[in-house]
Amino acid sequence: MTQLSTPTRRPLRQLIAASVGNAVEWYDWYAYTFLATYIADQVFPKGSGNSLVPLLSTFAVFAVGFFMRPVGGLLMGAIADRRGRRAALTVTILLMGGSSLLVGLTPTYASAGTLAPVVLVGARLLQGLSVGGEFAASTTFLVESAGPGRRGLFSSFQYVSTTAGQLAASGIAAALVSGLGEAQMEGWGWRVPFVVGAALSLVGFWIRRGAHETRSEEQQQAAPAGLFHALRHYARQSLLICGITAGGTIAYYTWTSYLPTYAELNAGIDKANALLAGTISLAFFALLQPLGGMLSDRYGRRPLLLFFGVGFALLSVVLLRSLTGSFGSLLLVQCTGMVLLTGFTSISAAVNAEVFPARVRAAGIGFPYSLTVALFGGTAPYVGTLFKEIGSPGLFPWYVTALCLVSSAVYLRLPETAHKELER
Structure with missing residues (x-):
């Protein structure tokens, strides 16, 4: 039977590498959801008089994120199969960190006009690409890292970490809303969780760099x-x-x-x-x-x-x-x-x-x-x-x-x- 290059040598490190990164990915994804009303007020003003703005708003919020996920699953899944699970996991977390920072730095419509929603749509495209690829790569990585009779246990941490990311995003958003005034939230407060998410992505990247590849040597040498x-x-x-x-x-x-x-x-x-x-x-x-x-x-x-x-x-x-x-x-x-x-x-x-x-x-x-x-x-x-x-x-x-x-x-x-x- 083909052996993995590092089957279960450091299972806890493998579990942490997948889970921490996945939590960060979903923190960034849900932060956008929880703060969507503030983003809409700054980037998609209702009274702009530009018909392109509400169109882009609808497209960004309701379509782009979810419907880029299959593309991300296909592209990042292919990277995981060709270059390795660890390589794909590092790409997805850097992609999410970069897109989160892009959301945090998105200009307002008042300062940049139509460029503002275009930047936000681009960031949401990248987030959808990253989240779709994250599931493909981390699912495979988690299950292949598990020892005999533990694949179900390792699998369960996919949703443990997803939920942790969701709760963290909700908690930070709620703390900001309660601790800052409405004017501060609309001015700069809504940007804070995305900058935090970008910083957390670097932590996740560092942890994932130390993880072991789970593809077998035979698979690494096979034609892609x-x-x-x-x-x-x-x-x-x-x-x-x-x-x-x-x-x-x-x-x-x-x-x-x-x-x-x-x-x-x-x-x-x-x-x-x-x-x-x-x-x-x-x-x-x-x-x-x-x-x-x-x-x-x-x-x-x-x-x-x-x-x-x-x-x-x-x-x-x-x-x-x-x-x-x-x-x-x-x-x-x-x-x-x-x-x-x-x-x-x-x-x-x-x-x-x-x-x-x-x-x-x-x-x-x-x-x-x-x-x-x-x-x-x-x-x-x-x-x-x-x-x-x-x-x-x-x-x-x-x-x-x-x-x-x-x-x-x-x-x-x-x-x-x-x-x-x-x-x-």
């Missing part, structure tokens, strides 16, 4: 696969990634991002209580991930995936319809969903990595995964809002249910890979 090799020669596996991910991504973005807004729109819950419930449930969610990973290493991937898929198919409508205007109701619904969601998130990196051989693993995962996230996960808030606007908010829980049913059908036919050696 073409950019679209995985799509052409592993079409079935690519479609399988889409089926595995569809239900998971709609449930993830609904429960971790959209649910507070959904509760405000449909149950009349106070915004402050909605945000507090969301923060508590995210911390709870992060703590659950290693448990899910360890359970999958012992009992298999498929039982956890079915626990997630069937659980959401049966309970999505019940849970979302049970929301009332109280804090306790939202917290209970959100935490219940987080328990179910752990069946997917804690092991998705391992499941995806176990589908492809090492030669095309990163690129093979990156494009179909990021495309599915863009189509179903990134659009979840907009679909939910659309149903509300057309007077049928009750359709959204059924939409979530339908996608989870589709993925559950895939899970039923998915071969169990937890106790098999990782294909090289």
Whole structure:
């Protein structure tokens, strides 16, 4: 059997290298989300009289970030397969650091005119490229770094670190908003988290430079696969990634991002209580991930995936319809969903990595995964809002249910890979 160049010699260092960098990536990504209103006021003024500005605003906020992610998954995945996982991870974190700094230094529309939104759109393009590539490279790196019987555990840190980055971005944004006046936030305060993110990216880069490459020596010496090799020669596996991910991504973005807004729109819950419930449930969610990973290493991937898929198919409508205007109701619904969601998130990196051989693993995962996230996960808030606007908010829980049913059908036919050696 082909051996890895450094199989599990320093597993903790490998885990830290992937997790810290991934947390920084997602901190930068979510910082933009939390501070979007301040950015919009400075870069996309409503009264500019320039029709290009609102167009660029809509394009940047709602489309560019998510729909650049499949491109990033493909390009950075190819770098990971050709040049090594560590090389791709260093590129993605430097790319995110640079784009974060670019956001922080974006001129205002008042000082630079249309150049301001153009710069911001460019930065968001780079962020989407980086985040899409990060998942492909870090997923592969994490799973290949794990020792025997620990791939699920290592996989779980993908979402531990993602959630840590989200909570850090939320916390820093909230601290700035509460500590600075409105004029200071609009003037320079909104820039601070992005400059901090750029500095953190350098820390992540330093940590990742000391990580060990996980490709085998044989793979390092083999002729590189073409950019679209995985799509052409592993079409079935690519479609399988889409089926595995569809239900998971709609449930993830609904429960971790959209649910507070959904509760405000449909149950009349106070915004402050909605945000507090969301923060508590995210911390709870992060703590659950290693448990899910360890359970999958012992009992298999498929039982956890079915626990997630069937659980959401049966309970999505019940849970979302049970929301009332109280804090306790939202917290209970959100935490219940987080328990179910752990069946997917804690092991998705391992499941995806176990589908492809090492030669095309990163690129093979990156494009179909990021495309599915863009189509179903990134659009979840907009679909939910659309149903509300057309007077049928009750359709959204059924939409979530339908996608989870589709993925559950895939899970039923998915071969169990937890106790098999990782294909090289």
